[in-house]
Amino acid sequence: MDKLAAMRDEVKEELQKDIIPFWKNLRDDEKGGYYGWLSYDLALDKKSEKGCILNSRITWFFSNAYTLLKEESLLEEAKHGYEFLIKHCVDKEYGGIFWSLNYDGTPLDTTKHTYNQAFCIYALASYYEASKDREALELAFNLFRLIEEKCTDEVGYLEAFTRNFKPESNEKLSENGVLADKTMNTLLHVFEAYTELYRVTGVLPEWREEANEVRCRLAWMMDLFADKIYNPAKRRQEVFFDKDYNTILDLHSYGHDIETAWLIDRGVEVLGEEAYEEKMSPITQALTEQIYRVAFDGHSLANECDRGVVNENRIWWVQAETVVGFLNGYEKTPEHSEYRDAALAVWEFIKEHVVDQRSGSEWFWEVRADGTPIEGRPIVEPWKCPYHNGRMCIEVMKRITS
DSSP: OOHHHHHHHHHHHHIIIIIHHHHHTTBOTTTSSBOOOBOTTOOBOTTSOEEHHHHHHHHHHHHHHHHHHOOHHHHHHHHHHHHHIIIIIBOTTTOSBOSEEOTTSOEEEOOEEHHHHHHHHHHHHHHHHHHOOHHHHHHHHHHHHHHHHHSBOSSSBOOEEOTTSOBOOOGGGOOTTOOOSEEHHHHHHHHHHHHHHHHHHTTOGGGHHHHHHHHHHHHHHHHHIIIIIEETTTTEEOOEEOTTSOBOSOEEEHHHHHHHHHHHHHHHHHHTOHHHHHHHHHHHHHHHHHHHHHTBOSSOBOOEEETTEEEOOEEHHHHHHHHHHHHHHHHHOTTOHHHHHHHHHHHHHIIIIIBOOSTTOOBOSEEOTTSOBOTTOOSBBTTBSHHHHHHHHHHHHHHOOO
16 A cells, blocks of 8 residues: 555544544543643543633634544534633623633633734634535634734734723733744644635635635735745744744744644645745745754754754644644645655654553653653643644544545
């Protein structure tokens, strides 16, 4: 059997036999949504906080799993997540999406972060595609307008706000000892959410005006990526910025660069404008080539390089995005068979070292370069969800068709 076809079959099995059942088992039928914490030792905390990002991503995952596999139980899970979002995560007083909730669905952290609004749009667009529930699209466009009215300035996208949308400091999306006014990460996921929203509404006559607004912002963000975020001299994205998109840290985020490469390619495809394909394709190809050259060791991807020091740990989401990113690179440039081989190699590393073989678990959060797990990192927490690894499975199954 062709190696790519074999990977597709293995990925399908991982999705159906491991990832989907694991997340179904975390459904909270009493308080709604999904439980928010499973420790490294597989102790479930039913009273842990429920991240709104986590529940948006789970809703996105089950919606897309249903769209691909057409299993009714998956749509039921997506609906369960969607109902939790609209009932509890949406702030009925000030609008927007909370950062997190108590286990019972009451507000815990009422920060309004642009990143969080974007992930709810991402979930709602996919849920609409799966369910055809018009209410989901109405809320998605409400959040789109909220981001554009409250979360932007003349330069780009702002980050963190109080509950009533007064600006506050951006600890939540700042790392590596800096406090950033703007981030590549937030911009990327607004772009990702708008791509999905335009993809599912751009062909619908009744949403033409709203969809065209999204289209215009997608084009604007591509210009921003090309002109401000991408560093052509270093063939990488910058990560943390001041308010005018001047970089404030010498950081190369390997996982984000390979993820960005395929997400921008997807956005270009959805937008369908030749001018942006000509503008962005050289950038996404350069990102892919540079990641292959500096971060891939033949079997997996390192995490990042901070001021010249490489973090060699292997993070679950970085490996998942690497499979998709290299597969995408091979599709775009078939002469680069090394990308195909890299995608296959990383999948082998995931199977052998990142997938946790213990009963009742899923994927390790983090392993060392030799594949040994780093103990103590939870299996489920507000950032650890089926968005990256579930999406990897879905993308592989869609891309490898024969």
